[in-house]
Amino acid sequence: MNTSDLKTYAKNTWCPGCGNFAIELAARQAFAELAEEGRLKVENLVILSGIGCHAKMSDYLRVNSFYSLHGRVVAPATGVKLANPELTVVGFAGDGDAYGEGLDHLIFAAKRNVGIAMIIHNNRVYGLTTGQFTPTSPRGFPGKSTPKGSPEDPMNPIELMLASGATFVARAFSGDLQHLKRVIRGAISHRGFSMVDVLQPCVTFLNTWEFYSKRVYDLQGEGHDAGNREEAMERAREWGYGGGAERIPIGIFYEVEKPTFEELVLRGRKPRELPMPDIGRVLNEHV
Ligand code: SF4
Numbered sequence: 039m040n041t042s043d044l045k046t047y048a049k050n051t052w053c054p055g056c057g058n059f060a061i062e063l064a065a066r067q068a069f070a071e072l073a074e075e076g077r078l079k080v081e082n083l084v085i086l087s088g089i090g091c092h093a094k095m096s097d098y099l100r101v102n103s104f105y106s107l108h109g110r111v112v113a114p115a116t117g118v119k120l121a122n123p124e125l126t127v128v129g130f131a132g133d134g135d136a137y138g139e140g141l142d143h144l145i146f147a148a149k150r151n152v153g154i155a156m157i158i159h160n161n162r163v164y165g166l167t168t169g170q171f172t173p174t175s176p177r178g179f180p181g182k183s184t185p186k187g188s189p190e191d192p193m194n195p196i197e198l199m200l201a202s203g204a205t206f207v208a209r210a211f212s213g214d215l216q217h218l219k220r221v222i223r224g225a226i227s228h229r230g231f232s233m234v235d236v237l238q239p240c241v242t243f244l245n246t247w248e249f250y251s252k253r254v255y256d257l258q259g260e261g262h263d264a265g266n267r268e269e270a271m272e273r274a275r276e277w278g279y280g281g282g283a284e285r286i287p288i289g290i291f292y293e294v295e296k297p298t299f300e301e302l303v304l305r306g307r308k309p310r311e312l313p314m315p316d317i318g319r320v321l322n323e324h325v
Pocket residue numbers: 051052053055056057058091161165166239240241242243
């Protein structure tokens with residue numbers, strides 16, 4: 039399979055230089071490689087996106103896709119996985135989507151170990167609505183909604199996901215395509231919930247290219263033990279999504295195998311093979 043087989047005819051409207059281009063290409067390459075290796079059936083792949091610049095992934099990737107609402111990627115992704123656990127389910131969300139409106143869904147998917155991969159386009163700003171601050175914007179960010187600078191410290195989604203019980207937690211940078219592709223491959227191949235926080239510069243409203251390019255380093259290149267949760271937490275705290283950090287770790291912070299939500303709930307049953315329930319009877323009894 040060629041990566042161009044997975045492209046649609048839709049005209050790309052991202053700003054030239056946007057980090058979204060690398061995420062789309064890395065995902066497309068990861069899908070194509072896994073398909074070539076027989077580890078992924080493209081017809082069994084479902085992607086979901088929220089609302090925001092990132093959401094155009096559903097327009098640009100020629101695979102089964104579902105455009106959801108703002109902050110609501112995880113809920114339908116969980117539904118898809120429970121309806122048919124044989125599907126490979128990949129959610130794309132923005133930082134406002136995943137860490138703002140949809141945060142509770144993300145935390146509970148991590149806690150439950152739902153077998154979905156979440157790729158977060160973390161540009162740390164609401165780009166589509168022209169530059170408001172998000173949960174990961176740096177303190178002092180002078181966005182449209184905070185013209186005098188955001189008074190809040192950013193949240194650290196890596197720490198949060200580790201604390202929530204996620205079984206695969208990673209960070210990547212859209213400026214390192216090969217590394218990003220490897221991490222996305224790892225997230226898709228992981229059995230259980232995986233989250234990749236992708237540092238994605240928004241060249242129009244918060245251009246962080248230079249800041250990241252000077253600071254990122256690969257955890258796996260420095261011998262990080264991804265099986266050690268305490269060590270993962272220490273590495274997560276090396277950078278709190280503000281300024282000032284000397285170095286920013288990227289790569290897989292933590293990975294562990296645990297039973298998945300769908301295994302525990304379904305216990306081998308296949309919902310799509312079960313007879314359709316009589317909805318009329320249920321409504322008559324309860325409404
Ligand atoms: Fe990318 Fe920002 Fe432009 Fe949106 S507004 S397409 S995130 S550069």
